[in-house]
Amino acid sequence: MAPGNQSESSGSIGQSAIDDPMSPYFLHHSDNPGLVLVSQSLTGDNYSSWSRSMKIALSVKNKFGFVDGTIAKPSEVDSNLLSFWTRNNNIVISWILNSVSKEISASVLFSESAANIWDDLQERYQQSNGPRIFQLRRDLINLRQEQQSVSVYFTKLEALWEELNNFRPLCSCGRCICEGVKKMDTHYQMDYIMTFLMGLNDSFAQIRRSSLQQDTVNHISVETWHSRLGHPSIRVMDTLKDRLQYNTHSLDRYKPCLVCPLAKQRRLAFIAHNNMSASSFDLIHCDVWGPYHVPTQNNQRYFLTLVDDCTRFTWVFLLQHKSDAYKFVSKFCVMVETQFLKRIKAFRTDNAKELAFTELFLDKGIVHQFSCVQTPQQNSVVERKHQHLLNVARALLFQSRVPDKLRESVFGCLAFASTLAAHRDKLSPRARACVFLGYPPGIKGYKLLDITRQEIFVSRDVIFHEDTFPFLSITPTVNIDPFPSMVLPLPLNPPNIDTAIPTSVEVPHLPDLPLIKSFTKEPSTSK
Template identity: 30%
Template sequence: MENQSSTNGSRFDPLTAANSQNDAQLNPYFIHHSLGPTAAIVTQPLTGAINYTSWSRAMLMAISGRNKAGFITGKIQKPSDGVLLDAWICNNDILASWILNSVSKEIAASIIYIGSIKEIWDELRQRFKQSNGPSIYQLRKEFVTLRQGNLTIETYYTKLKTIWQNLNEYRFTNDCTCGGLKPFIDHLESEYIMAFLMGLNDSYAAVRAQILLMQPLPSINTVFSLLIQEEQQRSAGILTPPIDPVALNIASSMAISTDRNRKKERPTCSYCGIKGHIADKCYKKHGYPPGYKPRNSNSITTAPDTSKTNNVANTNSAAANRSPDFFSSLNSEQYSQLMTLLNNHLQAATTAPITTATAITHTSGIFALTSHNNQSHDEWIIDSGASRHICHDKSLFKNWSHTNNMFVMLPNGHRISVDLIGDIQINGSLTLKDVLFVSQFAYNLISVSCLLITKNISLDFQSTCCIIQDLSRPMMIGKASCQNGLYVLNKEANTNCIAAGVKINAISVDTWHQRLGHLSPKCLSSLSSTLCLSNHSIHHSSCHVCPLAKQKRLSFHSNNNVASSPFDLVHADIWGPFKIPSYGGYKYFLTLVDDCLRFTWVYMLRQKSDVLHIVPKFFQLIETQFSKVIKSFRSDNAPELKLTEFFAQKGTVHQFSCVEQPQQNSVVERKHQHLLNVARALFFSQEFQSVFGQIAS
């Protein structure tokens, strides 16, 4: 008796295959002596729906590798009798034992009495594969939130790949050979790559950016290989990973604290014998650097000079004050340079007046101002080098108080005493606090640092001007123009504008209208002073978006064409009911309008059904008085106007407007509105009572 088809679909004789030693492995009934009932063919047992997908995949691979997948898939059916029946029962029991050994005790107790291995397999699949939704949600959540952290690239990639493979088990698969699924597969691959790259640490940001710029994106294995190489190069010290600023700050702080606690031996100079430096860096041997200040003196200040001669002279002068052996170390050339510098400095100090020289030394730009005779000394100059506000005019002080032992140190080393200190109001919005009164100064100085510290303002320096802005309210409180390299405060500057907007006048009304969400002209007028807009420009601006955005329904384009002859088309409509019936008991009226002449007939109705008598009488009137036949009759879908038999008898075409589209019957609708407006006007002007509504309407 022949067996059913094997796992590969070929038909064979099991007994004949079993007799051949070479073909024994191909026989699904063949059982190796090492594969007993107690063998555990998978490492992870089945515990429930959580790991059923991975367990079933591993179990199917293990059974298929032993050429016995046909027993659980149903390809090898149970024979009816004969030798094959015994072999089938033996294989069925062994496979059942393998599954029982690969599941938990609770699950094994529930399937031990099931007969065939196929029924056991189907039972487990139906039991644990029903909750795919929560499993897919959990896997996708882990896939999206997984980050590298302290893991290596290999460990992080392994975890991500495990989750991805579990997700693939839940996806719909189809054996397609036409290539239609390739775009979908490429999309899944790109999603896989993006998740892998986005989960990397920030130290791999440069490599990640380079990979994302590749077109097309490489495969996931190529990306993994590139990152592994990057990690190995960093481990070997070939590449230096980016340093975290926080970690760098902590490391530097720890290094500083460690260096402070460590006692360092100080070297001794072999030239001068002083500790703290060596002979290669000895100032006495090689000369003092420009601007050098001795540690034991606070009053010596060397004037900055770019020339080499002055630098040498200044440093030697400072050294002469601190060392009695200074002159013995000078050569003849250095000594002559020092004497020349001292003579020039002494002559300049005795001949130059303090009023001009001291003021000029505050800023080099003031030299340019002295050459212009039209420059007023009452101007305020914004100076970034001054540490305090300084004024030379006592009359500008709003309030003041006397002070003692306060001096102003000039860059040339001179000190000038300060007599008063007080407040000065520049304009209505800018007030200077703690201004020093120095009568020897020729100009008034505004200290940038003092202004920023004492007031909540900001300064915007530009090539042509400097804007002083109040940060508490966005207003410009001062403006300085650039004159000959100096920023001179303009007292007449308009301070009633928004600070951002020295350029605000260039902004049109339409731009502000759109920025503020299409604000109405009335609201824009209330903001005209703030936005520097004129009311004339506000009321004469037009916006085509506002009518479209604020209308309650779309506009209807009428396609009505006026008839060429009278009574070719007649429009009809019924209006009512009135809230209060007329004196004659009428609650409705019928309006008939000729499309060509716009001549109108109005008939009063007590009930809507009266139209059944009015319309035939109207047709008879037209035929008798005008010898005309009404060709078309247009109305809405009112049931009382559907005179089908009458219109068929007269040969008149009855035209209906669409449902809820009164615009299509606009001729008579507008006539209704006109009649009602005229009636109300007459009613209100004559003060008729409501019972005469028939006459008024």
């Protein structure tokens, strides 16, 4: 082969090696020199766990061949592959340097290959296992359950025991016929169980006593261990089975434990299906909210909410008493039949007594669906609607600061309503200052509060100033105590803490009103 062809072939091999994700020369975009592969750096006495973690990490990166010597340095003839090898070797060196302490990093910084660094660290620190074995043995002896749960205590014991197992010599020839290796493994398992039993609290003394009286713990069933350890879950029992060596032949995972449900059972999760009816009025969600401690002008403390499942259209009715719900639901059914020419098929409510419309629904053929006791999640559509209504009401209330007794669909901005010609002369005011309260049902107008006369009326000739809220300028009459935790004598004349509507409100002058957002709204007819 000519020299030019050899160079071309070498280049194609090198390029295919770096582009193939299965090749050890392939570098992912996340493989950078600053990457840290293990959580704990090598300090000298933790070489066993550190080397195990590094082997796992480098194997995942497909780079372990650069430290064990299986991927040797190419000859200088193959310049492309040598360049790829050098790049990967330096990447692995940087990963090793990032995973050791500063003192150790300084001692291996000038090594030319990752394999030399790996062999140097192994030669230096693998021989000093005595102090680590001594530390592990002492930790196992001193390990106690104390305030920990059995699973947490077992997890700590497992970590120490597994690391100690790495220092124990094992036979790997596969030719032993005297079963000495099996007996040695059984001895290690018994030693592990004894260590586990020694660390348990005194509340498990009976368990230790009964376990030690057995000829071998291998004959203890999983049910017995399940009862002794305080009825842990199946997942915990699966974790313990390799160490406790219980008889797995008697394990029946589907056999119910009569104690576990009584001690640990919780309510089942609620899965949101978000199913909606195919047509309007196929299903109506219904609930009553209240009572509220401050009544409306008409002495109403409750409100009834009806939500159509298909369209999510909502109707809200104010109630003086919960028992009024029957009257409004009856009228609602008549309204649906008259206005929409449809009949309600199903109603969904909770188990409240005021929502038991038995005779009404029997006469109209409506199916009444109930939610389970203390399970509002099954009536979640109207429950979430209640939350939304209260969120909006609070936002409008805090925005306008309208007093409690006017909290029914309050907007609270400043408005000027035209005066009627029959009640004025040539020099009388043409408008009066008001506060916008809402939309009255069945009337093409606005519900307003006259600030001066303290009366509520309806008018269609209204100009709004939506950036001005008259009640924001009212100073609260309640005295705020700056020292609420101090006990002081009561005053002779305690202040009046009523939050009634003030007798006079200072109305801003027209020249001071903002020029923007001053327009006339076109009223709409409420259904």
